[in-house]
Amino acid sequence: MDKFRRPFCYVTKGGSAVKADVLDQYSVSKSKGLQQVDAFSGVYKNLEIVEPLYNPYALANLLEMNAYHCRACKTKARDTAGLGWNLMSAVEEPSAASEKLRQEIIDAFKDMPMGILETLDRACTDWEAVSYGTMEVVRANHEVEGQFAHLVHIPSPDIRVHRSGNKYVQIIAGKKRWFKRVGLVDIDVDMDTGAEYPAGTLEIDKRATELIFWTNYSPRSSFYGLPDIMPAIGAIQGDLSRRDYNISFFDNFGIPAYAVFITGNFDPGEPVDDAGEPDPTGKTPLEREIEGHFDEIAKNPHSVLILSLPSVRDAEGEVKIEFVPLAKEVREASFRLYRLDNRDEVIAAHGVPLNRLGINEIGALSGSTAAISTEIYKTSVIGPRQEAIETLINRAIIWNMFGAYDWHFELDPIDTTDESHDIEVASSLFLMGGLTPNEIIKRFGISFGAAISDHPAMNAHYIQNVAIDYNPDTGKTASEIASTAVQGLVTAGVPLDVAMQIVGYSDEDIALVTAALEEQNKNTLELPAAEPIFDAQAAPVVEQKPVDSTA
Secondary structure, eight states: OOTTOOOSEEEETTSOEEEHHHHHTTSOOOOOTTOOOOTTTTTHHHHTBOOOSSOHHHHHHGGGTOHHHHHHHHHHHHHHHSSOEEEEESSSSOOHHHHHHHHHHHHHHHTSSSOHHHHHHHHHHHHHHHSEEEEEEEEGGGOTTOOEEEEEEOOGGGEEEBTTSSEEEEEETTEEEEEEETTOOSEEEBTTTOOEEETTOSOGGGBOOEEEEEEBOBTTBTTTBOOTTGGGHHHHHHHHHHHHHHHHHHHHHOOEEEEEEEESSBOOOOSBOTTSSBOTTOOOHHHHHHHHHHHHHHHSTTOOOOOOOOBOTTOOSOOEEEEEEHHHHTHHHHHHHHHHHHHHHHHHHHTOOGGGGTOOOBOTTSSBOHHHHHHHHIIIIIHHHHHHHHHHHIIIIIITTSOOTTEEEEEOOOOOOOHHHHHHHHHHHHHBTSSOHHHHHHHHHHHHTOOOOOOGGGGOOEETTEESSEETTTTEEHHHHHHHHHHHHHHTTOOHHHHHHHHTOOHHHHHHHHHHHHHHOOSSOOOOSSOOSSOTTTSOOOOOOOOOTTO
């Protein structure tokens, strides 16, 4: 359809004629998604706190406006801090006292109000949504350098940073609560006023607790940072406009099916009924005639259209009417494509693979890109986030509060193992003599309930299912067959070094054995563990007897 032509009206799938200017009324010209009241407005200057670049409440509200943004934030938070954790030793052999301290840390994390993983997961969700995460650290008896008691998530939108960077304020329903930076032990902060005092001089019940505060860095804001979604906020707003347009128009008129173009000198008529009285629906006789045509088409699909057009008196020229199916204009499809474009922009801003959000797509070569995308996501997106949180927990709690320098806190990574692919590779290696059956069982046996066998054949290597270092007739391995063959040749009068050379031992192994025999004057042959290169099935097999070392 010519984008410069304007239809006289649209005809919906229900057969109703709708004027173009009526449809335009349902377009959304401006979104109001980010316009939300900041609870801190009016107190930034008085409290000397820094105002964020964007209203954190509005940024948090975006989670409710776009499904893909919400899912991406929660997925990244869970992949970062919700898959498990452990305390890893930084020394080879921790002492008994160190092991006891490790158990104390584990018990403390388990006794937290909602557990360490849930606390971190919530803080990470805030971090993804508004660009910073906050957790309250409580010490035993609120002592300045007391032992760790527990960790509590504080919703980030309720927190602002003081210009000093040493303390933070929370405002809920007009009530203020102050916190000091974690690890700041040289001052006390009044939790109600934010006033600072020398460490240990403020009454215990007035002391502010500590706060872990970390940001998604942005060169525009060193205090708060910016969330990953910022470059794609336009896509979220555009998708909201598309949604609101569709809901508003479709709820009132249905889905447009045809655009009706009328050109030439014609009289559109007044909105009156057939008797000349004002039409209660506001439609002209021409619009009602168009509706009647589509009703007739619905009843008799092959009927002939006869449409009378009122022309302007004494006007010259041709009056032309054209019905254009909107399916050809891809109006409905354009909305779907627009939604996909918005979806892809939101997901690209987050750096999350589609498969992590439960969306499966096929690559350009008809192959799935999920494995590659997930590995990149694990390394470049989740890895740095986990490292940042591990550093925070280790420095603030494990080392500073517990003094457990032999241990470090680690979050479990995403498991990207593709066992079916690994089994396929192992099968290929087995057929090429690269792995023994027992080695395959050791790697995959747990999944299938298989156990390692001590049968010699299970430790042999096979090429195209034929053993290359095991003789099934004798039940001996290649090393055993070679040793027996050398014994037989020596017994028959062949010098030891020559016998080993015939069987297939390397020059290095021959020199090693002969030197050992000369030095130790042994009378029993002990061949090296290295296996010679020879045909195990063709090697002579004779009874093993003691060997004269002087032969």
